[in-house]
Amino acid sequence: MSFDIPDDRRYLESHEWALEENGVVRVGITDFAQDELGDVVFVELPDEGDHLEQDGDLGVIESIKAVSDLYAPVSGDVKAVNEELFNAPELVNDDPFGEGWMLELEADDLDELDALLSAAEYEDQIA
Amino acid sequence: MPLQTPPLRGAHDERGAKFTEFGGWDMPVEFDSIQTEHAAVREDVGIFDVSHMGQIHVTGPDATELMQRLTSNDVTRLEVGDSQYAAITNEEGIIIDDTVVYRLPDEPATASSGSDGKPTYLFVPNAGTDEETHERWISYRNEWDLEATIDNRTDEYAMFAVQGPNAPALVDDLTDEAVAELDRFGAQYATIDDVTCWIARTGYTGEDGFELLVPWSEAEYIWSLIECQPCGLGARDTLRIEAGFLLAGQDFDLESNPRTPYEAGIGFTVALETEFVGRDALEQVHDDGVEEQLVGVQLIDRGVPRHGYDITNTDGRVVGTVTSGTMSPSLGQPIGLGYVPADYAEPGTTLQVVVRGQSKKARVETIPFIDTV
Numbered sequence: 001m002s003f004d005i006p007d008d009r010r011y012l013e014s015h016e017w018a019l020e021e022n023g024v025v026r027v028g029i030t031d032f033a034q035d036e037l038g039d040v041v042f043v044e045l046p047d048e049g050d051h052l053e054q055d056g057d058l059g060v061i062e063s064i065k066a067v068s069d070l071y072a073p074v075s076g077d078v079k080a081v082n083e084e085l086f087n088a089p090e091l092v093n094d095d096p097f098g099e100g101w102m103l104e105l106e107a108d109d110l111d112e113l114d115a116l117l118s119a120a121e122y123e124d125q126i127a
Numbered sequence: 128m129p130l131q132t133p134p135l136r137g138a139h140d141e142r143g144a145k146f147t148e149f150g151g152w153d154m155p156v157e158f159d160s161i162q163t164e165h166a167a168v169r170e171d172v173g174i175f176d177v178s179h180m181g182q183i184h185v186t187g188p189d190a191t192e193l194m195q196r197l198t199s200n201d202v203t204r205l206e207v208g209d210s211q212y213a214a215i216t217n218e219e220g221i222i223i224d225d226t227v228v229y230r231l232p233d234e235p236a237t238a239s240s241g242s243d244g245k246p247t248y249l250f251v252p253n254a255g256t257d258e259e260t261h262e263r264w265i266s267y268r269n270e271w272d273l274e275a276t277i278d279n280r281t282d283e284y285a286m287f288a289v290q291g292p293n294a295p296a297l298v299d300d301l302t303d304e305a306v307a308e309l310d311r312f313g314a315q316y317a318t319i320d321d322v323t324c325w326i327a328r329t330g331y332t333g334e335d336g337f338e339l340l341v342p343w344s345e346a347e348y349i350w351s352l353i354e355c356q357p358c359g360l361g362a363r364d365t366l367r368i369e370a371g372f373l374l375a376g377q378d379f380d381l382e383s384n385p386r387t388p389y390e391a392g393i394g395f396t397v398a399l400e401t402e403f404v405g406r407d408a409l410e411q412v413h414d415d416g417v418e419e420q421l422v423g424v425q426l427i428d429r430g431v432p433r434h435g436y437d438i439t440n441t442d443g444r445v446v447g448t449v450t451s452g453t454m455s456p457s458l459g460q461p462i463g464l465g466y467v468p469a470d471y472a473e474p475g476t477t478l479q480v481v482v483r484g485q486s487k488k489a490r491v492e493t494i495p496f497i498d499t500v
Contacts, residue, residue, distance in 0.1 A: 041454040064361070
């Protein structure tokens with residue numbers, strides 16, 4: 001089984017991805033993670049304006065078979081959450097790197113991204 | 128201890144299944160997705176490899192007495208080709224395991240059995256319990272000085288469940304015999320392309336269908352002939368929760384969750400008019416009534432109830448525990464099974480389930496949540 005691992009973003013060992021654009025970091029979970037979880041039935045996310053710490057709790061994702069914690073790739077304020085997921089959690093399965101994104105963070109310090117894995121490093125981790 | 132592997136381990140792997148350890152067996156948990164597999168069984172037909180289930184074969188002049196004294200139901204009601212659900216209980220009436228007992232055709236008479244054939248049974252203990260069950264049967268046979276031969280045939284049979292509204296037609300087309308004419312819990316030997324299988328109208332999904340015992344050596348071939356959605360243990364779990372069926376080791380467990388059949392909602396398997404291990408204790412429970420009982424719960428708030436979560440009353444006092452739970456694929460609602468005091472067991476009662484520290488409003492529901500059989 002092979003999984004998509006786009007090289008335009010960084011990864012956490014806990015299977016979140018982080019895509020930075022103009023100081024805003026968009027966060028989701030990887031193709032591998034959605035496949036491991038199976039059918040996602042809902043996600044619990046923080047509110048806009050909440051402040052998250054790097055590696056701190058970002059929310060919870062529930063699939064039919066399991067519940068899993070999500071972790072923040074960088075510190076920052078929550079700028080937006082993907083409200084589409086509340087009605088259509090299956091977007092996480094269908095398009096984990098696109099429409100299945102979870103939230104956007106206004107990063108406190110973009111250098112924190114350097115601590116994350118590259119696509120190649122993440123690929124080695126899940127191999 | 129190394130994991131036991133079903134005869135189709137390789138075929139499932141090639142088909143892209145994910146695997147999980149279950150009862151000491153390495154079993155497919157998911158082939159495509161739980162939703163897809165679950166929907167196939169509710170709307171069409173799906174096939175499960177349940178070769179992790181045990182098979183114990185009992186035959187001899189005293190086979191009926193031995194089965195009667197070690198299972199809670201009335202075995203003497205079984206004619207050849209019948210089956211029944213039963214509990215295996217200890218002296219205290221606590222469920223050790225649940226099982227289905229099939230009455231096979233009598234084996235030919237021998238000098239010791241007189242002129243009659245020997246009554247013969249096959250029963251299906253849960254995954255990983257076949258060895259201790261086999262020992263239990265031998266030990267009681269010896270203690271009671273009964274004449275019966277007891278074989279653990281778990282490694283001789285693969286077991287498939289073909290379930291769903293279109294399962295009868297699919298299997299019937301493959302067999303030389305008209306198995307679609309079997310009644311619920313009826314069973315017979317039937318032939319699929321010269322392979323003799325034991326085929327029973329039983330299942331664990333709340334749907335019509337069959338369970339097939341297939342010689343291990345022919346398992347892969349027979350599996351390939353039954354063309355429909357392959358389903359893993361994940362969908363088996365969501366289907367059985369909707370149907371309100373118990374999972375051994377979870378909804379009851381001799382060590383961690385000791386329950387009588389009455390508490391577990393399977394009092395219908397207890398034939399108090401028969402003599403069996405646990406009977407006297409169960410008569411007492413029957414007369415006194417249960418303190419706690421299994422109920423269905425549905426979450427009203429967002430969340431998914433899962434095994435081990437606390438159930439509280441509306442004041443927040445812990446009154447029970449969730450033993451099984453899932454997001455029901457058919458209902459689109461979070462549902463579960465759990466034990467609560469009899470005072471809280473009335474359907475419609477408002478309770479709470481504690482989901483990761485947060486109390487979520489829940490309602491007691493009638494079991495089964497879904498039953499189409």
